[in-house]
Amino acid sequence: MKEKQQNILIIGAGLCGSLLALRLGQRGYNVTVYEMRPDLRKVDISAGRSINLAFSDRGNKAMKLVGIEDKVKALCIPMHGRMIHDKKGNTYLSNYSGREYEHINSISRGELNGLLLTEAEKHKNVSIYFNKKCKSVDFEKTTALFQDYKTKDEFVEDADIIIATDGAGSAMRKSYYLGKKFLFSFSQEYLTHGYKELSILPKENGDYKTYKNALHIWPRGSFMLIALPNLDGSFTVTLFLSYDEGEYNFNNLTTEEKVLEFFQKEFPDALALMPNLIDDFFENPTSPLGTVKCSPWHYKGNTLLMGDAAHAIVPFYGQGMNASFEDVVEFDKVLDKNLESWEATFDAYEKTRKKDTDAIADLAIDNFHEMKDHVANPMFQEKRKLEMALEKAFPDQYSSKYSLVTFNEDIGYREAMLKGRAQDKAILNLLTDGIITLDDDLKTTLKKVKQETEAILEDDRIAGLK
């Protein structure tokens, strides 16, 4: 099956779609991509939509696969840890890993997407068309209906297979759902919180106004502010806040005075760096955050959902893009098996992949609570200190949950979640019960943590959680 002359239609040239086009182009398929928006290399369309992202090892594995790791590295700003800001303006750096070479990166969505498009277009067998919006997909006939943004003309495209990488609001997923032709399960869960993007502009001489190589967090219990650096000396700042709960919320922050009062009270050190706050606040949209799960991702051997279209997650683990890139790596592995049909290929891919994307969706919700609240908790800080010490002393024997998810790209998210959660529970139990302390011999502590983790994993196995 799958002669290389086969025509593959990709809907959506975002991060996942452009990487997929590049990889399938490298594999020799005839690839056509239709993207709803204009070409982002020519038009600035990023305002208010996560301008920069945390890029880490799972995403980088995909860049290695397509041979552009060095080009991507040039776009990256390393972030070694979380710089936590308390209400008094004190800061505290909590590293992401005890292994010095492990860090995450801040990367521009537009630059990375643009690079992937350019690399994909280098292949004669890849064509990308912009301003063409998919309205629906006939998954039984393997055709898609598009509308040209400029002329408003509608046209139908057919292909041997269609892969939809059209993001969290996927048109093809909607066709699956509305078509009612097969048992399609779908859930979308919104958080009570939304987000708004703000900015810290560079100093007049172009320097960064605060420490460059960290992900800054202002955790405030039920809401938070974060900031990631950009190459031009600015930071993209994101406020995560409830729509309608608490003293301050998006629904009641309607006047300049109230917004300033909120920042003065909660984020005074950030406010001092943000003279442009009011303009940003009222110009930029407030957007919702949600988790999308669905199954099956494919209809027979005709169509397949990938990236956010199949599994949108909340952004708190910095893994949505990384997971979407990992989708392409995992799909590529299945293609290597050269199975007898596209149906068998899609089936095998979904079987191995879905458990992992379900896991990162749940981990991302966990991290929402960790970032806005737990990072400021003394017991949590003690646990992180201990984990950093263990990773440093025993780099080959210990990895925290964060490291398992972020820096261990050769294990799946589900395995990282099960082991990571058990370890978290073990350390917190041992610290709370005074069985270990930060001053103990690390070798003895590691042994106790491993024993307790194993006991918890065994309980989980007995309870059928594993």
Ligand SMILES: Cc1cc2nc3c(=O)[nH]c(=O)nc-3n(C[C@H](O)[C@H](O)[C@H](O)COP(=O)(O)OP(=O)(O)OC[C@H]3O[C@@H](n4cnc5c(N)ncnc54)[C@H](O)[C@@H]3O)c2cc1C
């Ligand atoms: C606030 C925020 C912060 C985030 N931070 C991080 C982070 O730090 N790290 C991380 O790894 N992930 C992060 N993410 C998640 C990340 O943005 C997504 O997981 C990633 O963009 C998914 O890529 P995708 O290509 O599947 O979807 P998208 O990037 O959404 O791309 C979909 C593409 O399809 C196009 N399209 C949509 N509908 C149609 C249609 N009907 N017809 C044709 N084209 C269409 C869109 O224009 C777009 O180009 C964040 C998300 C948000 C909201």
